[in-house]
Amino acid sequence: MNKPRRITIKDVAREAGVSITTVSRYLNQNYEAMGEETRVKIKEVIQRLGYQPNKLAQGLKGPSRNIGVVVVNMSYPFCVSVIRSISKILSDAGYNLMVCETSGDPQREKGVIQSLVAQNIGGLIIQTNGENNALLEEVARTLPVVLIDREFPIPAVTNVVTNNFHASEKLTSALFHEGYQQVLFITESVAQISTRTERLNGYTHACQQHAKDPRILWIERGNQATLESVIEELLKLSRKDPFSIYTANGLIMLELYPLVKDCGIPSPRPMGLATFDEPDWVGLTVPHLTCVRQPTFQMGEYAAKKILMQIKDRNVATPHVEVLPSTVILSESSRLASEATP
Amino acid sequence: MNKPRRITIKDVAREAGVSITTVSRYLNQNYEAMGEETRVKIKEVIQRLGYQPNKLAQGLKGPSRNIGVVVVNMSYPFCVSVIRSISKILSDAGYNLMVCETSGDPQREKGVIQSLVAQNIGGLIIQTNGENNALLEEVARTLPVVLIDREFPIPAVTNVVTNNFHASEKLTSALFHEGYQQVLFITESVAQISTRTERLNGYTHACQQHAKDPRILWIERGNQATLESVIEELLKLSRKDPFSIYTANGLIMLELYPLVKDCGIPSPRPMGLATFDEPDWVGLTVPHLTCVRQPTFQMGEYAAKKILMQIKDRNVATPHVEVLPSTVILSESSRLASEATP
DNA sequence: GTGAAAGCGCTAACAA
């Protein structure tokens, strides 16, 4: 019943016959300032005792081995995927993640950032709403900050994003090339969220290129009425000319698809279907959904590595925007031309 | 460019004209041992200075305000959902989550547990594989431990699970009642994972009740060949007698459905479809999928509250198994009888 | 190369 005392740096020092300072040096890989045999000895003792440094104590002085990760919602496939990839890199480097949600609420985001900073996190990776940029700038003066997904020009912070504009343009163009006479873009309110703006702009740009009128339908996720009004609009369209809908992200399509499926307009003719994002269920719909695969894994990886580099050397800061390309995946849901299937 | 010094308990003490002890007492809500005006004064100063206690320092002595959450895979809908609900409760209580993955690997699980304990976590919520029970028992002697999803008899730990057996039995029975002559249970290897065993047992039990032969098909997720052999089996069945497939979890159905959809056997007649779990895409399939909704939110909530209670008072330990019921949701994918739709 | 010692911000006896 008695709590087994933890093995501390002192135990290791005593057992190895050195001072705790030397052990500390070993832990921090200051091998230069250490004799070969001392190093080997300490290593052996740590092994034998199964010693694990207390990260809280380590963090008390300088920055801790915890990295804050702030996302809008951990249940969004994009977020989950990025977090997992960050986690992979950072765990291997001996860091832990503190994942927090903001629900897209700037106030909550602010609180979360402050709370993380109050814990001496060693770095911050955040999908921000863009309303705490001053705070983030301040934080970035103290520790490495990487913005992910949504881009904002903040001094000393690195942005890791995908090419939302181009991918959106490419997808839209592909739909026109396929023969659809009109593409309807379905999106949530854009606010100042860069990803939404860029996807929208990529869409309108492609429309211009193809001399088509853009048609944007605004919805609010979770608000059934807004979804239904989209369906109403679709029903008004002439079925003689094929048209395509294109949702700005997978979550919208997830909500919209059941309605679309039952509204009586068949796909892919006259109605094409396409979405940004590549949800895990794209293979379930009939026909399979044309979509845009974001490089979530690479984004997380890049962000994590950047943080590690900056922790090692704050001068590597080189704040800039890293753009990792998305891939358009054309499937049957947007295939007008009948092709021989091999 | 100069790093702004953090506001510490000392600043608050000085500003309020009291000792740091008193401030510390305030922080820990030891209001009884404190004058009314002192309390008000401290509160005011903390407000004014925007002081936030350093959680690392707090944790250095006793247990920290971090709670470890260990799951198999944070991208599994079940896990995400539970984590979010835990996060909600614990954030409000001033705790932070350290979420870790095991990928179902006992070695990794062991490492993760040890690493968390080495950080003085205040409590541990874990979906364990069941191969580190000795370690968990040891950990539970030091801090509150709650097992989630998968049940194991470990002294001093609370289990939070759903009624896998009954829900599985109920679903299977419902399929028989619907008129399906046979139900095929599709599952991964059971190992010693209680949820899988119980779902399997609930299924076989229902088969016995209905005097039907159980038929279990084993698959391995990610292994396409095993999925295809399931389809082969299905194709061998007579289409005169309606039969139903029932997958042991949503991930299996996600992989299997595309094959099922294209194999030529229509649903819900002669082939019914059902799955444990309620993935977000149940509304996308045609017909909608019959499924089992797990009380993920309540499970996370219960686990989090239990941890909080035990932190406050280790005697509340009352180790036991809390069973939160799942709900069977019958949809068109298992509807044989033609009913008037109102 | 190595160690002594002073903190990091906070908690918790023990005193007063």
Place this chain on the structure above:
DNA sequence: TTGTTAGCGCTTTCAC
């Protein structure tokens, strides 16, 4: 009711 003080486990000068 409040304060003094000794740590918690580790990092980091500064000496040796």
